[in-house]
Amino acid sequence: MQNTIDNNAIYNSLLKKKEKGIKSLSILIDPDKTNEKKCSELLNFCQETSPDFFMVGGSLITNNELEKIVLCIKNHPYTAHIPVILFPNSYLHISEKADGILFLSLISGRNPDYLIGNHVIAAPLLRQSKLEIMPTGYILVNCGNQTTVAYISNTTPIPYEKNDIAVCTAMAGEMLGLRMIYMDGGSGAKQAISEEMIQAVRQATNIPLIVGGGIKSVNALEKAYLAGADMVVVGSVIEENPQIFQDFCLKIKELNKK
Numbered sequence: 001m002q003n004t005i006d007n008n009a010i011y012n013s014l015l016k017k018k019e020k021g022i023k024s025l026s027i028l029i030d031p032d033k034t035n036e037k038k039c040s041e042l043l044n045f046c047q048e049t050s051p052d053f054f055m056v057g058g059s060l061i062t063n064n065e066l067e068k069i070v071l072c073i074k075n076h077p078y079t080a081h082i083p084v085i086l087f088p089n090s091y092l093h094i095s096e097k098a099d100g101i102l103f104l105s106l107i108s109g110r111n112p113d114y115l116i117g118n119h120v121i122a123a124p125l126l127r128q129s130k131l132e133i134m135p136t137g138y139i140l141v142n143c144g145n146q147t148t149v150a151y152i153s154n155t156t157p158i159p160y161e162k163n164d165i166a167v168c169t170a171m172a173g174e175m176l177g178l179r180m181i182y183m184d185g186g187s188g189a190k191q192a193i194s195e196e197m198i199q200a201v202r203q204a205t206n207i208p209l210i211v212g213g214g215i216k217s218v219n220a221l222e223k224a225y226l227a228g229a230d231m232v233v234v235g236s237v238i239e240e241n242p243q244i245f246q247d248f249c250l251k252i253k254e255l256n257k258k
Contacts, residue, residue: 003170007130009132010132014231018230022256023255023256025051025249026053026085026234028212029042029235031063035073036065043079045249046079047078055235057086057149059091059122070097080192083100085099087102088104092118099131100132102182103126103136106138108166109140109155112228114155136210137169137176139158139173140153141185141193141197142159143186143213163196166200180208181210193213193214195223198211202229208230212232218247223257
């Protein structure tokens with residue numbers, strides 16, 4: 001049965017926040033690196049303050065933990081109200097237990113499987129689901145080392161200092177009708193995407209801008225926001241140092257009060 005529900009709650013909330021200058025924080029949980037126990041321990045930090053969203057996904061996902069992680073978030077007393085968004089690498093990484101999915105098109109690469117191929121296979125499944133589908137232009141930026149996503153997708157990231165290429169790529173994504181731009185340095189990036197590149201893309205586009213990869217400190221988080229990111233995604237640093245989770249949540253709370 002075809003899903004005819006017009007559900008744009010997550011995307012509309014991002015648009016409203018963007019219009020008001022309110023920033024969002026998303027915690028990315030990789031099922032390959034986090035089991036249910038670790039996930040539950042992380043979620044316990046949400047008692048006093050929490051992120052706006054959780055994303056679940058990764059470049060490989062070699063186990064069957066994806067749906068377990070989604071349910072762990074949805075069933076936890078501190079996070080049951082927080083939207084869970086899938087961050088898929090392929091059509092295999094879908095769970096109807098989540099609230100939404102980034103329908104990622106890797107517009108910085110030239111691999112047809114990640115531009116449209118996987119999407120064709122996933123489309124019938126997603127049409128029948130209740131997931132909120134958010135078409136997103138995914139731009140991979142070289143932030144100092146080859147990341148898993150670059151290797152798996154067999155694509156060349158945009159060079160770190162080529163702001164003009166990033167700008168033109170983002171503009172093309174917006175003109176194609178994609179509803180968000182996600183600039184990513186990739187999991188385990190040595191450094192964050194430059195403020196200059198974020199600012200240039202922000203000034204050239206009108207749709208919500210997501211930035212992730214290489215953000216390892218509260219200072220880096222703040223710089224990404226001030227440069228123009230509407231949402232920042234952090235993942236690897238949380239896996240390595242769960243205590244910094246609260247620092248990130250408190251910083252965005254502070255920024256949104258200004």
